[in-house]
Amino acid sequence: GAVVSQHPSRVICKSGTSVKIECRSLDFQATTMFWYRQFPKQSLMLMATSNEGSKATYEQGVEKDKFLINHASLTLSTLTVTSAHPEDSSFYICSARFQAAPYEQYFGPGTRLTVT
Amino acid sequence: AQKVTQAQTEISVVEKEDVTLDCVYETRDTTYYLFWYKQPPSGELVFLIRRNSFDEQNEISGRYSWNFQKSTSSFNFTITASQVVDSAVYFCALSGWDSWGKLQFGAGTQVVVTP
Numbered sequence: 001g002a003v004v005s006q007h008p009s010r011v012i013c014k015s016g017t018s019v020k021i022e023c024r025s026l027d028f029q030a031t032t033m034f035w036y037r038q039f040p041k042q043s044l045m046l047m048a049t050s051n052e053g054s055k056a057t058y059e060q061g062v063e064k065d066k067f068l069i070n071h072a073s074l075t076l077s078t079l080t081v082t083s084a085h086p087e088d089s090s091f092y093i094c095s096a097r098f099q100a101a102p103y104e105q106y107f108g109p110g111t112r113l114t115v116t
Numbered sequence: 117a118q119k120v121t122q123a124q125t126e127i128s129v130v131e132k133e134d135v136t137l138d139c140v141y142e143t144r145d146t147t148y149y150l151f152w153y154k155q156p157p158s159g160e161l162v163f164l165i166r167r168n169s170f171d172e173q174n175e176i177s178g179r180y181s182w183n184f185q186k187s188t189s190s191f192n193f194t195i196t197a198s199q200v201v202d203s204a205v206y207f208c209a210l211s212g213w214d215s216w217g218k219l220q221f222g223a224g225t226q227v228v229v230t231p
Contacts, residue, residue: 042224044219103166106163108160109159110161
């Protein structure tokens with residue numbers, strides 16, 4: 001089956017610093033990747049849709065200058081949280097799909113970000 | 117606008133009991149997809165089922181079964197003879213035809229199975 005990895009699985013950073021999270025599709029080419037955020041005991045909320053070679057599309061209320069998304073290749077998308085603050089602490093999950101099967105989505109294991 | 121409602125916040129059962137998780141959805145699309153995911157304490161989402169709006173057949177997979185009723189916009193999930201390993205948060209999700217895979221998740225239902 002299709003496998004999606006995320007790195008790092010956990011990261012702790014200081015307030016004001018930036019942190020990059022990688023999402024990789026290991027055995028397929030992902031034309032689209034999605035980034036979700038999940039606060040404790042809450043549901044997953046879509047942050048943005050990332051298409052290879054083009055700018056990401058952000059959901060309403062998500063600051064694109066704060067959450068930089070780059071999808072430079074068919075197997076890699078990155079989410080950079082810039083100038084992180086404690087309220088950015090969350091569980092970030094990516095998912096990937098390939099064009100031929102838009103409704104088959106494969107999720108990464110998630111990255112737990114803690115900003116101190 | 118699309119919406120998924122999982123009214124049950126938490127369900128506690130004793131092992132071997134059956135548990136049914138409710139999911140009610142709203143969409144204006146005539147073509148859409150419904151999903152169930154399991155999220156154990158590790159956090160990783162586990163895909164359970166995908167069902168398109170034209171397939172109303174109920175499905176059974178081992179101890180899991182799903183009841184899809186378009187007339188009531190519901191896609192309920194039953195775990196038969198629950199086990200401790202079934203303890204997790206279960207999410208119902210919806211993707212409309214024009215969403216190209218974007219998922220609208222319900223709030224989730226925490227299932228706690230005690231021995």
